[in-house]
Amino acid sequence: MAISGIHNILIIGPTNSDKNVDLSTALYDTADILHKLGYKTTIIVENPTALLSSGDFFDRVVVEKVNGENVLNYVNQFRPDAILPTVGDRNALGIVSGLNGKISTTKVLGTSYFAALATFKRELFISKLNQNKLPVINFISSDDEDELYDFIRSIGFPIIARRRFSNRHSSGWTNINNLFELDNFMALEDDKTTKIEIERSIRGFSEYSMTVVRDRFDNAALIGTIEDIEPIGIHHLDSNLVSPALSLNDSKLQKLRNYSIKLARVFDIVGVCTAHFALNHKTGECYLTEFIPRMSEETKFLEYATCYPLATVAVELNLGYQLDKLQLDSGNSFNGAEEPFMDHITSRFPQWNSKEQRYIGPSKTSDSSIIVNGFSIEEVFNKGPLNDKLNDNLTRYEQLHKLDDDQLFEKIIHPTSWMLDVLLEAIRRDFELPVLSEVTGINMPYLVVLKRIMENSAIIRDDAVDEENIERLVEMGVKGVGYSKVLLDRDEIVTKSVVKSKKSISVASENFENRNYFVTSGISNDIEMTDRKKIVVRSPIITSKKNIMVRQFVLLQLVKSINQNGLEAVIVGREPWSTPLEIRDIAYEIADPHMELRHLNLIPNESVFKIIDFSETLSAEDVENNEVFQISSKKIKSLDVKGETTMRIIVVSDGDNFTIPSIIFRKSINDKSYEISSFNNFLTQPEKNEILEIVKQELSDNNQINVFNFELVKSNGHWLVTLISEGMNGDIIRHELASSVHVIDTLVKMILGNKFKIGMDIDEIFYNDDDEYLVTINDKKFETFDFKETQTLLNEEIKDY
Incomplete structure (x- = not known):
């Protein structure tokens, strides 16, 4: 039963959508379920493009800097019944921790003041865990040398130490392994106000994270x-992640599970909580290193891996x-207390925009992940990580092959973004696995796996594929052998690439249809599709955080539009899409990193109405096929002309006629820039005529x-074309949010055969009846203005636009 007295909820959104794109679908799912359950919602967000929606679920969107002052001002003015910070980022917890005693009767949902504060104040976190006999790394911050040495004697070596200066800055952590190194560190000259911080070193320990959910009745589930x-000492998001944790035996898994649930209980977490652990498999030492009482990148990864609808x-x-009495869509019941049991392995590996080696350590350096x-x-x-099509591993291999043993060992000691390739080369040279495990901190099972992969590569390189090893190679995901004559001459399904449903026990139920698949090998194909006509959408591979946001938005709107127009969407991508919950039962999603699906003929051709390619990977066959429709961004014309006043215009064409539903105006004045969306409504008639003639001529x-x-x-009082591209570029989110005309849905209708009215007048071509305008100042500050406020801005600040 829900808590009584809550009707209006303020959601604290993330601060920067480019850094928190994993929270966008969580935010969308949250608003969706609150809307279906009948709650009024307001979100405070800095960048409204993070919403993935034009505000369907929000009764009010406050576009302001997400800080404590603005949240408090909203609470004092509108008196919401509750605040929900758990789909914001870390900043949202900081805001909550600072609101204690200031918001009267407004409830904070999910995370208490103390729990929010403990995520920032390490001494509070350690104190609370010590009180409840949970394993934690104690530390000291002191300027008293005797006190420091006493503490070190109590914990022993190795340790890490750093200086904390009076201006709140600090030196980097220094590894100290013995008394001699400690004396050298302590002998360095200090300012009298400097404190030294020391804690037990866990460098080289294995790192695990456990995500649990808990209700207010103290029911919990892992x-x-x-x-x-990679071990601790390398940033979590620069490491290759695997779910479930394969190197934990049952006793260790149960121990960490119990610690995680106890941690959630200690801080009275209601909702979701992720606990990080450091574990030394040799000594049995185990420490809680961090807890995250909110949605995060990890929870979104787990939501995909397990199919468990964590955000909802x-x-x-x-x-x-209550945990075992939930509702997925305000109608279907869902038992959230059943812990998922995965029948597959899911991995997230980091990507760097540069192909060169990057040293990895405590600070995050990766740009994205797959x-x-x-x-x-x-x-x-x-x-x-060893997919040559994604990572150019062949070039890496050639470069590493030229190194001598000493140079290679140097790269093993100082890990880089090529770590797995380095280890493969070391194994090829017969470096001993126990030595590699000792030096790198990587558990032996993964080194054994790398050895098997290296042996398989040798079989392929020597052209030794035969009846005895073909099945093993295919089952291990080695591609390029799957279409060999040896394979094609056999009838057994075990040798063929197929599509397999991603299953986990707790959500494979009649009330929760799972349409999430991936291309694999060696398992009987179990894809089942309805008889409805389908549009196949090929999803792009992601190279940056901003690209993820565009993809999430475009795919969401495409699936909704395809479904509304009576067809069924099949999303095929080289990496999966973190799908909002409401889309999962109306679209098939197939992860296909080697792009094999088109050759498997598992989707009947007669059921495919059209293929929409958003992947930038058109083949010659696709170009000749009229059924393939490309919407990825493709440059048509480009001129290097700069100016202080520019416009970005989106045009939707049916091949004969077109509309111009959204215009983004930009003006730079000295060191200040302004962008105004939905600028259609501020254009003069001569300007509309001029723009219309330009578009007609170019198209x-x-x-x-x-x-x-x-x-x-x-330029000189006239508009000059500097760039033309076709397809979906980074502006599509803003155009959709800014226009009363849904661009993507209009495009789908054109693909299905609809046409614009012949002979539209100029006002119909530029039609946009938005009454709110998204204004961005200096590319960072987003605000929403009405028509009068925008007109005042144009007249008083921008002038002579």
Whole structure:
């Protein structure tokens, strides 16, 4: 039963969508379920493009800097019944911790003041864990040398130490292994106000994280486990992650599970909580290193890996629902207390934009990540970090092959983003696995896996594929052999690449249809599809955080539009899409990192109405196929002309006629820039005529259905075209949010055969009846203005636009 007295909820959103794109679908799911359950919602967010929605679920969107002052001002003015910070980022917890005693009767859902504060104040975290006999790394911060030495004697070596200066800055952590190194560190000259911080070193320990859910009645469940293949000392997001944690035996798993649930109980977490652990397999030492009482990148990864709807479950628990009596869509019941049991392995591996080696350590350096699935760790490695199509591993191998043993060992000691390739080369040279495990801190099972992969590569390189090893190679995810004559001459399904449903015990129920698949090997194909006509959407591979946001938004709107128009969407990608819950039962999603699906003929051709390619990987066959429709961004024209006044225009064409539903105006004045969306309504009639003639002229030879993006610069009182591209670029989210015309849905209708009215007048072509305008100042500060406020801004600040 939900907590009574809650009707209006303020959701604290993330601060920067480019850094927190994993929270976007969690935010979307949260708003969706609150809307279906009948709650009024307001979100405070800095960048509204993080919402993935034009505000369907929000009764009010406050576009302000997400800080304590603005949250408090909203609470004092509108008096919401509750605040929900758990789908914001770490900043949201900081805001909550600072609101204690200031918000009267407004409840904080999910995370208490003390729990929020403990995520920032390490001494509070340690004190609370010590009181409750949970294993934690004690530390000291002192300027008293005797006190420091007494503390070191109590914990022993190795330790790490740093200086904390009076201006709140600190030196980097120094590893200290013995008394001699400690004396040298202490002998360095100090300012009298400097304190020294010391704690037990856990460098080289294995790192695990456990995510649990808990309700207000103290029912709890472990939803998933994650293991970092690289040891502690390398940033969590620069490590290759595997779920479930494969190197934990049952006794260790149960110990960490119990610690996680006890931690959630100690801080009275209602909702979701992730606990990080450091574990030394040799000594048995185990420490809690961090807890995250909110949605995070890890929870979104686990939501995909387990199919467990974590965001929806967490918000219902926040509202007071019992764990085994939840509702997925305000109608279907869901038992959230059943712990998922995965029949597959899911891995997330980091990606760097540069192909060069990058040294990795405590600070995050990766730019993005890719998720893959498999039934063996060999398959996961071959699909992911060792996939030459994604990572250019062949070039890495050639460079590493030229190093002598000493140079190679140097790269083993100082890990880089090529760590697994380095280890493969070391194994090829017969470096001993126990030595490699000791030096790198990587558990032996993963080194054994790398050895098997290396042996398989040798078989392929020597052209030794035969009846005896073909099945083993295919089952381990080695591609390129799957279409060999040896394989094709055999009838057994075990040798063929197929599509396998991703299953976990607790959610494989009649009330929760799972349409999430991945291309794998060696398992009978179990994809089942309805007879409805389908549109296949090929999803792009992601190279940056901003690209993820565009993909999430475009795929969400495409699936909704395809479904509303009576067809069924099949999303095929080289990496999975973190799908919002409401989309999961109306679309199939197939992860296909080697792009094999088109050759498997598992989707009947007669059931495919159209293929929409958003992947930038059109083959010659696709170009000749009229059924393939490309919407990825493709440059048509470019001129290097700069100007202080520019416009970005989106044009939707049916091949004969077009509309211009959204215009983004930009003006730079001295060191300040302004961007105004939905600028259609501020154009004069002569300006509309001029823009219309420009678009007609540029598209005169183009008779295809698509979205076109124009960039214009004002030069000598006239508009000049500087860039034209077709397809979906980074502006699509803003155009959708800013326009009363849904661009993506309009495009889908054109693909299905609809046409614009012939002979539209100029006002119909530029039609946009938005009454709120998104204004961005200096590319950072987002605000929403009404027509009068925007007109005042144009007249008084921007002037002579």
